[in-house]
Amino acid sequence: xxxxxxxxxxxxxxxxxxxxxxxxxxxxxxxxxxxxxxxxxxxxxxxxxxxxxxxxxxxxxxxxxxxxxxxxxxxxxxxxxxxxxxxxxxxxxxxxxxxxxxxxxxxxxxxxxxxxxxxxxxxxxxxxxxxxxxxxxxxxxxxxxxxxxxxxxxxxxxxxxxxxxxxxxxxxxxxxxxxxxxxxxxxxxxxxxxxxxxxxxxxxxxxxxx
Ligand code: ADP
Numbered sequence: 492x493x494x495x496x497x498x499x500x501x502x503x504x505x506x507x508x509x510x511x512x513x514x515x516x517x518x519x520x521x522x523x524x525x526x527x528x529x530x531x532x533x534x535x536x537x538x539x540x541x542x543x544x545x546x547x548x549x550x551x552x553x554x555x556x557x558x559x560x561x562x563x564x565x566x567x568x569x570x571x572x573x574x575x576x577x578x579x580x581x582x583x584x585x586x587x588x589x590x591x592x593x594x595x596x597x598x599x600x601x602x603x604x605x606x607x608x609x610x611x612x613x614x615x616x617x618x619x620x621x622x623x624x625x626x627x628x629x630x631x632x633x634x635x636x637x638x639x640x641x642x643x644x645x646x647x648x649x650x651x652x653x654x655x656x657x658x659x660x661x662x663x664x665x666x667x668x669x670x671x672x673x674x675x676x677x678x679x680x681x682x683x684x685x686x687x688x689x690x691x692x693x694x695x696x697x698x699x700x701x
Pocket of ligand 1: 597598611612613614615616636637641642643644662663664665666667
């Protein structure tokens with residue numbers, strides 16, 4: 492968030508002299524209360540200052556970075572996840588590559604008939620297999636995928652910050668969003684996808700808000 496000169500001046504006054512009324516701030520800046528109103532609204536909505544009736548404005552103690560961090564810690568994967576692209580284990584490598592192109596994704600989640608997660612297959616897996624001289628029409632993706640329990644996953648109620656950290660620390664492009672299946676130990680149903688694109692979109696949206 493980029494503050495205007497006047498907003499920065501107001502913030503400084505509120506930091507130093509708060510609680511302070513709008514009238515007093517206007518006086519200090521030699522401006523009218525009406526002129527300041529939009530700036531006060533922006534600073535209040537951004538959470539940088541707070542208004543208390545009959546007391547006035549005071550500094551919230553939160554920096555712009557702090558506010559962005561709070562947002563990332565509050566936002567849940569379930570709110571931002573996208574639709575997963577899935578294939579079955581028996582799907583040929585050829586068909587999986589075609590699916591990847593059609594769906595315009597870099598990672599496919601491999602599931603059982605009932606939608607339960609079995610593995611993940613990505614561009615690098617396909618590149619590797621093309622070097623091996625295999626018949627990609629016959630070879631099933633199940634042979635080349637990264638298999639459970641080695642798949643890094645996320646859940647709808649995990650924070651966006653925590654899921655994004657997993658992408659970085661495990662050096663992968665996408666995580667399946669999963670939901671444990673009641674009564675079936677270790678079974679995970681795929682309900683979405685959280686990818687580097689999702690994370691980048693959030694970053695852009697945070698930037699637009701500022
Ligand atoms: P790319 O193949 O485009 O570089 P990744 O970096 O995501 O994409 O994948 C690298 C390797 O990690 C591949 O072997 C892939 O099967 C595996 N992989 C991808 N996503 C995951 C995940 N969520 N959990 C575990 N392994 C993954």
